[in-house]
Amino acid sequence: MSKRVLDRLNQVFGDAILETHSQHGDDTAVVEASRWREVARFLRDDERCAMNHFIDLTAVDYSDRREPRYEVVLHIRSLEKLHRVRLKARIGEPPSIDSLAEVWAGANWFERECFDMFGVDFVGHPNLRRILLYPEFVGHPLRKDYPAQMTQPLVEYRPEAIGKLPPFSEHEGMPFGRQTHDRAAAHVNALGFTDE
Amino acid sequence: MSQTQRYVFEGSQQGFATTRLEDLLNWAKKYSLFQYPFVTACCAMEFMALASPRFDMARFGAEAPRFSPRQSDLLWVVGTISQRQAPILKTVYDQMADPKYVLAFGTCASCGGFYDNYTTLAGIDKVVPVDVYVPGCPPRPESVIDGLLLLQDKIQRGDRTPGIVKPRTDPHQVAKALAEHSPLVPLRTSKS
Numbered sequence: 466m467s468k469r470v471l472d473r474l475n476q477v478f479g480d481a482i483l484e485t486h487s488q489h490g491d492d493t494a495v496v497e498a499s500r501w502r503e504v505a506r507f508l509r510d511d512e513r514c515a516m517n518h519f520i521d522l523t524a525v526d527y528s529d530r531r532e533p534r535y536e537v538v539l540h541i542r543s544l545e546k547l548h549r550v551r552l553k554a555r556i557g558e559p560p561s562i563d564s565l566a567e568v569w570a571g572a573n574w575f576e577r578e579c580f581d582m583f584g585v586d587f588v589g590h591p592n593l594r595r596i597l598l599y600p601e602f603v604g605h606p607l608r609k610d611y612p613a614q615m616t617q618p619l620v621e622y623r624p625e626a627i628g629k630l631p632p633f634s635e636h637e638g639m640p641f642g643r644q645t646h647d648r649a650a651a652h653v654n655a656l657g658f659t660d661e
Numbered sequence: 662m663s664q665t666q667r668y669v670f671e672g673s674q675q676g677f678a679t680t681r682l683e684d685l686l687n688w689a690k691k692y693s694l695f696q697y698p699f700v701t702a703c704c705a706m707e708f709m710a711l712a713s714p715r716f717d718m719a720r721f722g723a724e725a726p727r728f729s730p731r732q733s734d735l736l737w738v739v740g741t742i743s744q745r746q747a748p749i750l751k752t753v754y755d756q757m758a759d760p761k762y763v764l765a766f767g768t769c770a771s772c773g774g775f776y777d778n779y780t781t782l783a784g785i786d787k788v789v790p791v792d793v794y795v796p797g798c799p800p801r802p803e804s805v806i807d808g809l810l811l812l813q814d815k816i817q818r819g820d821r822t823p824g825i826v827k828p829r830t831d832p833h834q835v836a837k838a839l840a841e842h843s844p845l846v847p848l849r850t851s852k853s
Contacts, residue, residue, distance in 0.1 A: 482833065598780070599744070606779040614779075616785070619744055619747055619748050620747050620788055621788065623787060623789075
């Protein structure tokens with residue numbers, strides 16, 4: 466059972482484990498962000514944990530709900546012991562946390578994606594640059610304060626391109642809107658991203 | 662009924678026909694559409710079906726793929742185009758030699774589809790002019806064939822305004838719907 470991993474973490478790291486919970490077979494530990502890499506390396510190297518399989522790493526933006534704003538989420542598994550845990554670390558603005566690329570090689574591209582989408586700075590990452598979006602892209606699209614419909618075209622649109630119906634401006638998505646467009650438009654206007 | 666008469670010359674016969682040079686050129690253009698497949702997403706499956714013998718695009722003189730834009734006439738944009746790909750699409754289009762035509766295959770290429778977000782180009786017409794839009798997610802091969810025929814028709818007429826493939830209707834379903842709405846038109850059955 467993966468709960469043993471949580472017990473072991475609590476036993477070894479004590480205060481650095483902020484909380485643990487187990488729900489629907491998913492066992493989660495929230496880790497002090499400053500000891501992120503240390504805990505990860507322990508989980509990999511400890512004989513009773515032996516977490517040798519990196520599954521996923523991503524982040525969540527809780528900007529409208531709680532402090533600190535971001536949560537980095539890591540899923541790892543042991544192919545020997547067949548247990549799986551989820552680690553979380555809460556980080557504030559500007560988001561920054563230790564890179565795990567040297568612990569699991571698989572984390573490399575996931576951290577690049579996380580940087581691309583959320584702007585999380587992974588300290589010690591060998592090559593932290595955008596992996597999916599283009600270098601000219603400004604901002605991080607999965608942050609809650611990125612306007613949901615704002616695009617950043619690389620080529621200028623044709624002047625005779627078919628126009629957009631209000632409330633959409635030219636650089637936005639499709640002429641028909643999502644249901645929440647009023648809220649989204651208000652949000653965009655408040656941020657000053659509107660098109661003149 | 663059209664009053665135009667058509668003459669077919671057999672091999673042993675001799676004769677002549679008059680036409681305009683423009684029409685002759687258009688006739689030649691419309692039956693030799695060398696294609697450049699710009700295939701990016703799941704619509705590719707329908708494109709393969711269209712190119713394979715069951716639906717057989719070769720019947721319309723449009724089967725020869727050219728993997729150089731300089732040798733091709735018809736740009737098939739098959740699938741979602743992301744903002745990152747848009748400059749590549751533009752370059753490919755610019756490299757094609759005139760006369761050149763663009764066919765937007767599927768909803769994503771036509772208007773962005775359901776990808777209403779930061780990463781997708783909402784319709785390739787933002788970047789390159791489109792001659793024929795084929796809606797569908799993905800379109801049925803029949804509707805793509807309709808689109809190809811529509812394009813040939815437009816080439817023959819010298820018409821460069823964008824065209825959209827209309828949905829097909831099943832004549833039987835139409836008759837049935839009519840019968841349900843007006844009892845005066847009886848549904849034709851096999852007995853009557």
